[in-house]
Amino acid sequence: MSIEAVSWSNGKVKLIDQTKLPGKLTYVVTDDITVLWDSIKRLVVRGAPAIGIAGAFGVALAALKSRAKNCQALKKDVFKAADYLATSRPTAVNLFWALGRMKQAALSVEAENCGSLRQLLLEEAIHILDDDKMRCSEIGRNGERLIKEGMGILTHCNAGALATGGSGTALSVFFSAKRRGKKFTVYVDETRPLLQGARLTTWELLREGIDTVLIADNMAAQVMKEGKIGLVITGSDRIALNGDAANKIGTYGIATLAKAHGIPFYVAAPVSTIDFNIKRGREIPIEQRDASEITSCRGKKIAPGNVKVYNPAFDVTPASLIAGIITEKGLITPPYKNKILMLKKKKGCYGGK
Numbered sequence: 001m002s003i004e005a006v007s008w009s010n011g012k013v014k015l016i017d018q019t020k021l022p023g024k025l026t027y028v029v030t031d032d033i034t035v036l037w038d039s040i041k042r043l044v045v046r047g048a049p050a051i052g053i054a055g056a057f058g059v060a061l062a063a064l065k066s067r068a069k070n071c072q073a074l075k076k077d078v079f080k081a082a083d084y085l086a087t088s089r090p091t092a093v094n095l096f097w098a099l100g101r102m103k104q105a106a107l108s109v110e111a112e113n114c115g116s117l118r119q120l121l122l123e124e125a126i127h128i129l130d131d132d133k134m135r136c137s138e139i140g141r142n143g144e145r146l147i148k149e150g151m152g153i154l155t156h157c158n159a160g161a162l163a164t165g166g167s168g169t170a171l172s173v174f175f176s177a178k179r180r181g182k183k184f185t186v187y188v189d190e191t192r193p194l195l196q197g198a199r200l201t202t203w204e205l206l207r208e209g210i211d212t213v214l215i216a217d218n219m220a221a222q223v224m225k226e227g228k229i230g231l232v233i234t235g236s237d238r239i240a241l242n243g244d245a246a247n248k249i250g251t252y253g254i255a256t257l258a259k260a261h262g263i264p265f266y267v268a269a270p271v272s273t274i275d276f277n278i279k280r281g282r283e284i285p286i287e288q289r290d291a292s293e294i295t296s297c298r299g300k301k302i303a304p305g306n307v308k309v310y311n312p313a314f315d316v317t318p319a320s321l322i323a324g325i326i327t328e329k330g331l332i333t334p335p336y337k338n339k340i341l342m343l344k345k346k347k348g349c350y351g352g353k
């Protein structure tokens, strides 16, 4: 059974509750956008493309539930919902990209009939979901050749089906290589503080029968030194025009270690993860999260409650450490700026924007 992190079911948004994995596969099913906002904030749904898709469905829900009597009032409610959902998490640009597409869709029609505008918004959200499925498959195809027989590959956080509308970004590359019959081992960083690697990535890889080795985050250097890693692939939450890429906290450290050991470090992401409005990584807003994520682990206190905590959820890997960016429109290598701008113009082979 394929994993559907976000789906539309009988007029409601259905989310796999990722906070409960791998222990329990349960769902949050809601037509309330405050519940959706909270689900994004609490990482019930997480991963850059998936939160974009969830946001798009949130806007469609707001339109369907709005009591507005005319299209102008309906559009106002739609914009209000999009602005509200945009406050849930700041780093992954896919959220703002998807909310922007929903606003654009609302503006694109001179609908006299509120019903058709509501329908159009739901169709746009479903289109964003379907589109992401195709993007994931193409990323898998475009990155698969990097994986050589017998290789060890390191990944960080979760950039799989749980994080997207399809088979993932970094993990889609592994799934594609596996389908081609290649044998390889994926080393998975546990990814403190919220353990997306340990809880989610290992769960997804094992389901697909991929040889998987879980390591604690602080073991990456040793594993590289022992010659076990030939390649690193991670996802991204926002890529700047110069190729700097934000991803889960710890990614920058892994990229630095990879450089020190002569191991190529790749980022896999759809074009919807590129922020064409920012020149470099330092402009990317980094989400700061609650201290309790550091002082506790899976609900158990592990530090004195009154200790000061710093908890940035993401870091930015400079383009100089990135050997290539695998997108649905091809794999690009440094220097990035012009190639990234070309990606914007290039049509996806599936017709995506």
Ligand code: MRU
Residues within 6 Å of the ligand: 043, 046, 047, 048, 049, 092, 156, 157, 158, 159, 160, 163, 164, 168, 169, 170, 196, 234, 235, 236, 237, 247, 248, 249, 313
């Ligand atoms: O805080 P999270 O779990 O939403 O962080 C997710 C990541 O950092 C992923 O690597 C990124 O969103 C890419 S997902 C295809």
